[in-house]
Amino acid sequence: MRICILGATGLVGRESLDLVQRAWPGAELQLFASRDQTLEHAGKSHKVRGAPTLEGADAPRGDLALVALDDDHSKRYVPRLLALGYRVVDKSNTYRLDPKVPLVVGGVNCGEVTESVHLVANPNCTTIPFAMATGPLKRRFGLRSATVSTYQAVSGAGIGALDEFLAESKAGYAEANRLGSAFNVTRYAANAVPHNGATDESGFSAEERKLVQESRKILGLAEFPVSAQCCRVAVAVGHYMNSWVTLQEAADLADIEATLGDQAQSPFVRFYPGSSGDGLSALSCVHERDRALVGRLRRDARDASGKSVCLTMAADNLRLGAATNAIRIASRWFPGKDSELNAPGL
Ligand SMILES: NC(=O)c1ccc[n+]([C@@H]2O[C@H](COP(=O)([O-])OP(=O)(O)OC[C@H]3O[C@@H](n4cnc5c(N)ncnc54)[C@H](OP(=O)(O)O)[C@@H]3O)[C@@H](O)[C@H]2O)c1
Known part of the structure; x- marks a missing residue:
């Protein structure tokens, strides 16, 4: 099985990387993000390619694409992935209310993921x-x-917002101030x-x-x-x-x-x-x-x-609200090895 993860360096993409290895151990993985880079994750180095590679004539074909990009980049790459023959689960907002695209939750309406469906939208994390x-x-x-x-x-807003929140929390709580007036009232920390x-x-x-x-x-x-x-x-x-x-x-x-x-x-x-x-x-x-x-x-x-x-x-x-649900959707096409990640037809 050949799987590609778009947005592999983001918060949801990294979780997808862990889960794919649980669900389909031995699958051939291709990782994409904004540019060529090396992702250090869970003690391993992963080669990541710039997503524009997928637009080239020799773009890799495969079976399953898990997309964890913002709305604009989903709009750009999902049609290309479908044309390359991938079955796609998209985690952005782009296709969720499109009447032609099933919006699916594992354990609720997975019966909508049939053989004839090639694109499924993953709902919002709430x-x-x-x-x-x-x-x-x-x-x-x-x-x-x-x-x-x-x-x-805060992690719902992505890796940049989470890292800023952690840094601002550390700095703000370093001050002995019971009211918390050292924090910025417009920010997430405290x-x-x-x-x-x-x-x-x-x-x-x-x-x-x-x-x-x-x-x-x-x-x-x-x-x-x-x-x-x-x-x-x-x-x-x-x-x-x-x-x-x-x-x-x-x-x-x-x-x-x-x-x-x-x-x-x-x-x-x-x-x-x-x-x-x-x-x-x-x-x-x-x-x-x-x-x-x-x-x-x-x-x-x-x-x-x-x-x-x-x-x-x-x-x-990041998991149930994003990466796990996407894997459960994909399990309807490609049953995996981990029963906790295989969704029933409900
Ligand atoms: N966070 C959540 O709780 C959550 C839950 C449900 C759904 N979602 C949805 O999942 C998607 C990803 O969220 P996230 O929280 O994982 O975001 P994130 O942590 O900000 O990660 C964004 C990813 O997009 C990539 N990217 C940025 N610009 C790009 C470009 N020009 N071309 C290709 N890739 C690009 C980044 O790659 P670089 O590292 O190279 O910049 C990174 O891999 C969003 O649609 C979000 O709404 C998120």
């Missing part, structure tokens, strides 16, 4: 765990509406800030619109009423989300727990029973990187009908 928790509830009880509030890690990129006339940011529109497409509920508010918090890796979900039918908490705790109905979900959330945190994601952590299941006391519950979700945005 949409993936949200869909993994609500998808099984939709199947079992029906979904009426949802509200979600996110607390997102802060919580609105996720405010591309806020449009609706007043919602691109991240908030992605969660809403992508969830509707994945869950197959075009009119699903979802409202999202997103912010970034001073966490390196691990998105944490609080959600209020209203089901179509009233359900016992025990039945909801049984659904979310059952691997057959809720693949790749790690359910934490009980309402206290013990063990469930943003940081716990980086110890269980390939699962959506779900817990704090409680009744929403505002709804006497018994249809509304509160839930918390958390996930490693």
Whole structure:
């Protein structure tokens, strides 16, 4: 099997490199980034070529391309990869809402990845765990509406933002200042800030619109009423989300727990029973990187009908929220050696 990773030097690309070797050991790898370079990763040196190589007449052909580039570069290289015969999983925003391109979450709608499909879009890093928790509830009880509030890690903004955040945190916390007034109020270090990129006339940011529109497409509920508010918090890796979900039918908490705790109905979900959330945190994601952590299941006391519950979700945005899900999508075409990375047809 011949696999290429575009954006191999980035945060998501490096995770993809690790996972590809778990899923398809022995596969022939070709790595691409902005320019020719050597990537030192996990104790090994990897040759990386400039992505324009793929536009040349002698560009390497292959079976699978995992693309972790920004939107503009995905737009440039994905058509070329398809023309070269690759099956492509794209992790940018570019194709997610294209009606011709399936938008897929492992364990939720992988049945859409068929032999005739050559391009699949990987959803946003908050949409993936949200869909993994609500998808099984939709199947079992029906979904009426949802509200979600996110607390997102800085690494979601890429390697440059993460490195700046780490450096500014180290410098700022070096000062003995209990208020934190040494930090810059507009930056991520020691802060919580609105996720405010591309806020449009609706007043919602691109991240908030992605969660809403992508969830509707994945869950197959075009009119699903979802409202999202997103912010970034001073966490390196691990998105944490609080959600209020209203089901179509009233359900016992025990039945909801049984659904979310059952691997057959809720693949790749790690359910934490009980309402206290013990063990469930943003940081716990980086110890269980390939699962959506779900817990704090409680009744929403505002709804006497018994249809509304509160839930918390958390996930490693680089792995479950990006690289792992892409590998699970690709496993539908090319089943791999690691069962944790092979998605069922759900
Ligand atoms: N970070 C997350 O949590 C997350 C989650 C889900 C989806 N995503 C999506 O995944 C994609 C990658 O995100 P990331 O966080 O991994 O970004 P990143 O850490 O900033 O990495 C960006 C990658 O793009 C490459 N690149 C930059 N300019 C290029 C060019 N002109 N031609 C070819 N390659 C170029 C970089 O290569 P050089 O090293 O050579 O510059 C690097 O490999 C984005 O679309 C992002 O929205 C990210």
